[in-house]
Amino acid sequence: MASSHSVTVYWGSLINPKTLTCYDACPNSLIAVSSVGNILWTAHDVGPSQLSHILVQHGCPDAHIVRLNEGQFLMPGFIDTHTHAAQVPIVGTGYGLELLKWLNELVFPCETKFKDKEYAEEVYPLVVKRFIASGTTTCCYYGSLHLEATNVLATAAHSLGQRALIGKCNMDKHTPGDESDYIECSAAVSIEHTHAFIHHVHSLSPGPSEDPKNPLIYPILTPRFALSCSDDLLKRLQHVATSHPHLHIQTHISENPKEVEEVKKRFGCDYAEVYNKYGLLRHNTILGHAVYLNDKEIDLIVEKKAGVSHCPISNFNLKSGVAPIGKYLDRGVKVGLGTDVSGGFSSSMLDAMRDASIASTVLALQNNPSDAPEQENKFANQQLPIATLLYLATLGGAEVCALEHHIGSLDRGKSFDALIVDLHHEAVSDLKEMLGRFIFAGDNRNISAVYVQGKLVGGTSHCA
Numbered sequence: 190m191a192s193s194h195s196v197t198v199y200w201g202s203l204i205n206p207k208t209l210t211c212y213d214a215c216p217n218s219l220i221a222v223s224s225v226g227n228i229l230w231t232a233h234d235v236g237p238s239q240l241s242h243i244l245v246q247h248g249c250p251d252a253h254i255v256r257l258n259e260g261q262f263l264m265p266g267f268i269d270t271h272t273h274a275a276q277v278p279i280v281g282t283g284y285g286l287e288l289l290k291w292l293n294e295l296v297f298p299c300e301t302k303f304k305d306k307e308y309a310e311e312v313y314p315l316v317v318k319r320f321i322a323s324g325t326t327t328c329c330y331y332g333s334l335h336l337e338a339t340n341v342l343a344t345a346a347h348s349l350g351q352r353a354l355i356g357k358c359n360m361d362k363h364t365p366g367d368e369s370d371y372i373e374c375s376a377a378v379s380i381e382h383t384h385a386f387i388h389h390v391h392s393l394s395p396g397p398s399e400d401p402k403n404p405l406i407y408p409i410l411t412p413r414f415a416l417s418c419s420d421d422l423l424k425r426l427q428h429v430a431t432s433h434p435h436l437h438i439q440t441h442i443s444e445n446p447k448e449v450e451e452v453k454k455r456f457g458c459d460y461a462e463v464y465n466k467y468g469l470l471r472h473n474t475i476l477g478h479a480v481y482l483n484d485k486e487i488d489l490i491v492e493k494k495a496g497v498s499h500c501p502i503s504n505f506n507l508k509s510g511v512a513p514i515g516k517y518l519d520r521g522v523k524v525g526l527g528t529d530v531s532g533g534f535s536s537s538m539l540d541a542m543r544d545a546s547i548a549s550t551v552l553a554l555q556n557n558p559s560d561a562p563e564q565e566n567k568f569a570n571q572q573l574p575i576a577t578l579l580y581l582a583t584l585g586g587a588e589v590c591a592l593e594h595h596i597g598s599l600d601r602g603k604s605f606d607a608l609i610v611d612l613h614h615e616a617v618s619d620l621k622e623m624l625g626r627f628i629f630a631g632d633n634r635n636i637s638a639v640y641v642q643g644k645l646v647g648g649t650s651h652c653a
């Protein structure tokens with residue numbers, strides 16, 4: 190048992206996701222957190238008269254108590270399953286462009302600047318702080334193709350205390366229409382730098398958990414997308430993936446009709462099949478976007494237990510399309526949310542939740558009455574309920590990252606990756622209504638504390 194004074198007990202309202210359709214909303218909960226940031230036990234419906242008895246029962250009468258105020262609640266931190274740290278400098282620009290033109294005209298020139306390590310040292314700590322301030326406790330970042338700069342990103346996330354999956358882009362082939370020199374000089378160098386990056390991440394300490402099995406920073410294999418990888422590179426990536434079964438993988442899939450057409454032209458098969466052929470579809474693969482998957486691809490993704498990162502802000506902004514997320518959920522695909530900066534113009538998962546709601550509403554409005562939901566068709570062409578939006582932003586994201594045993598909800602045995610949300614004077618008496626208010630009308634100012642592995646790393650109450 191942890192020594193009594195090393196335990197912190199949070200006491201107040203709790204929002205905790207359970208399933209795609211259900212979450213707990215408990216007004217008087219206790220969450221006990223160990224000195225290394227793990228949740229030791231929880232209790233619910235605890236009134237002031239019962240507190241000391243419960244603490245004694247759990248062997249920690251002197252625990253440090255953090256009492257939440259009225260208008261505040263605890264919830265798990267957000268898990269952003271897809272975003273680009275190297276594109277924050279152009280966030281909000283490029284309105285009106287579509288994917289391939291946007292990549293060539295804006296994104297590649299922006300990422301090229303990370304060739305300069307000093308530039309990376311200036312930009313990346315600000316990027317990580319920006320995502321932490323949005324309540325993102327775990328973030329899946331794409332860096333640029335540069336080894337040194339991506340090392341800087343990993344070090345920044347580690348020292349600022351954010352949990353992160355970080356990848357150096359693998360890309361040795363021009364995308365259609367691109368003639369810049371923003372590609373790696375060979376497949377061999379791309380892989381050599383990938384190994385060096387993985388080594389750098391493994392040289393960082395595990396962080397507050399002190400447990401190498403529950404580290405703060407994970408390396409993630411990051412073939413940018415099929416079109417920017419030569420066949421040789423894809424084969425070498427397959428070799429890396431096969432020899433490291435625990436290594437996460439992230440990439441883009443079926444985001445834009447022209448991109449899908451180019452993939453078909455080059456590889457002669459479905460997009461998902463390209464990744465499967467090279468051993469890149471598995472339980473710890475994160476597939477960004479997935480707007481245009483066909484039924485065969487959906488089956489393949491379910492079979493391989495890969496996850497989809499739904500990026501609705503970006504899918505609207507780049508006019509990519511509306512991903513049929515309800516249909517994927519009905520078919521058993523694991524789904525999380527991604528901000529996809531700078532395809533998306535916001536680093537806030539609250540915005541991703543709102544746009545996920547709008548995307549589902551668009552499909553619901555177009556719904557042909559003859560497609561009326563059948564019993565096994567719970568989500569397709571329906572507006573996603575609040576419980577589902579919450580799940581996608583937290584526990585669903587954890588499943589997509591294959592980290593659901595550690596994060597995603599505030600349950601015993603998991604890491605205390607949590608937010609204290611403060612609605613101030615806008616609080617209402619019903620906790621479920623408070624959650625709705627936060628999702629649809631809240632912003633960073635309502636995020637009073639951000640904890641990762643028990644450590645306060647951000648929020649309005651945190652002085653950096």
Ligand SMILES: Nc1nc2[nH]cnc2c(=O)[nH]1
Binds near residue numbers: 273292414444503
């Ligand atoms: N949205 C988005 N799609 C991509 N496909 C390949 N690279 C990118 C990128 O940086 N952003």
Ligand SMILES: [Zn+2]
Binds near residue numbers: 271273441477529
């Ligand atoms: Zn992306």
